[in-house]
Structure formats: C-alpha cells, structure tokens
Amino acid sequence: MSESGAAVRNTRQRSAVSALLGEMEGFHSAQDLHAMLRQRGERVGLTTVYRTLQALADAGEIDVMRPPGGEHLYRRCSEGHHHHLVCRACGRTVEVAGPAVESWADRVAEQHGYADVSHTLEIFGTCPDCAR
Amino acid sequence: MSESGAAVRNTRQRSAVSALLGEMEGFHSAQDLHAMLRQRGERVGLTTVYRTLQALADAGEIDVMRPPGGEHLYRRCSEGHHHHLVCRACGRTVEVAGPAVESWADRVAEQHGYADVSHTLEIFGTCPDCAR
C-alpha cells in the first residue's frame, strides 16, 4: 500500500515531445513526430516517443485516432469529452460535441443491460479546401 | 469500357468461409475462422481467408471491427446502416440503429463545409451475463 510518490520525472525528451504536440495543428503519427524532432536537432529515440505518447494518452492529455490500415495518430485536444470531424485528405480536424449522442449511447446500452458504457465516434469527410 | 463480366468465381473455399460466417454468433478474427475451418476438415489457406473476408467486407456483406491492439474482427450483419453495442468481455453484440445520430453527424459535417461524409461509431460495455 502507501501511496509512495508516483515518481514521474521531468526529462528533456518528454518536454520536447509535449512541446511539439502543442504546436501541431492536426493529428500526427509517432514516427512523424520523431522525424520532426530529429529535424530540429532534438535528440530523442523513437522508442521514447512511442512511450511518451502512450503515457500522455493514458493520462488523457492527448487523443489517439486509429485510421484503418495506418499508424496511430496523436493530437493535443481540449479538455472534456468530444469527438472529431476529420478531413480524409489533409487531416484537418474540428472538435465537435454532441450531448444528444452521448445520452443516446448511454440509453441504448442501458436498455440492453450493458454496464460501464463507453463509445468511440469519428466523422470523416473532405474539408472545403480539399474539396476544391 | 464495356462492363465485361465481373468474373467472380464460385469456389469451395469461398463457400466455406461464407457458410461459416452464417453460423457464427459474434465477431471473429480471420485466424479464428481459419482455425475453425481446418478443424472441420475444410482445406482452406489462411491467405484465402483473409482475401475472402476483405472481399466480403468491400462488398458490404460483412462488418469489420478493429479493436485496439488486436486482430480485425468480422461478422455477418443485417443489411442497412447500423452500429454495434459490444460486450468488452465476451464480445456479445447487439445491432443498434440511431437515425438521430446519423442526421446529427451529417449536419455537423455540413456546417463545417465537409463533403462526402461518413462516420464510425461503436458502443462498448459489459453485458448482463458478464456483469454478474
């Protein structure tokens, strides 16, 4: 027992990954982010990028998207529960909230006796710029 | 041009895969299905199972689910657009329809100028049997 300090340490690598995520506009893969860091001269290993992203995702600080047949994509998002409207071509992303959908999902699950309900929802489309 | 016959041939292997899917209750992976076929004495290659499932999915005859960190799962579903309420523990699946959600997603996308809209939606929970 005993809480015993979580002992999470501040490292140059973690700061670099976190900072980069703060500047990025849309979703990016671990390998993309790693390449960007190296281009800036930051010396960070790919393994560490993967680990850091996973930790941030577990902590709820970033969102993960798993597109069909591709790498996992990460993005720093606003707090609170929301979903994404993503451009298939360029990745441009809009955060959307749908209270009605949330309650609908919970209600449907409850009607069937399911507990501990969660859900995933993504909307895909072609953004105005890419449609042109 | 010229339509030229699609030239889709009926083979023992395709029939076997399709028939097996018809008997299965929930979602199953390509490797699971392959193992079941072999156990029945059906001689079908794993590659062919993958190819057949992909073809059926492309044709819209089966649904695909991609759980985090696992194999793709396939299931013969009813026709028409619908979503799934899935038990995290045993995989028990209920098909659900939500017209309100469909229109909400389309409306949101339209408001942001996105075209060719599609979406993915899955609800997860613990089914009554597994909750007990």
Place this chain on the structure above:
DNA sequence: TGCGTTTTTGACAATCATTATCGTTCCCAC
C-alpha cells in the same frame, strides 16, 4: 555539491497481423 537509488532512455531484436509473391490449381464460357 556529491551519492545512491530509481527511473528513463534508446539501440536493437522480437512480435505478429496482414500483405505481396508467384508457381500451381481449377473455374467456366465456349
């Protein structure tokens, strides 16, 4: 500031579902 302990790092190997190859098999229209 120096130390000891514990976490973190990262180069490299391992994993493993899926896909590509490509010679063989066998549908099926004629």
Place this chain on the structure above:
DNA sequence: GTGGGAACGATAATGATTGTCAAAAACGCA
C-alpha cells in the same frame, strides 16, 4: 473437352509496435 484467366496457398516480406537491458540521467538527501 479446352484454353485463358481467376483463385489458391505455401512462403517470404512488410512494418508498426513492443520487449530487452545496459548505460545515462533525475532527484531526494546529506
């Protein structure tokens, strides 16, 4: 029945992600 092309399937290749483990870096404390 035959011929041409689709389908098969054993096997190798792919490629993202995870495991490994010795070396490096944090940080509480003296």
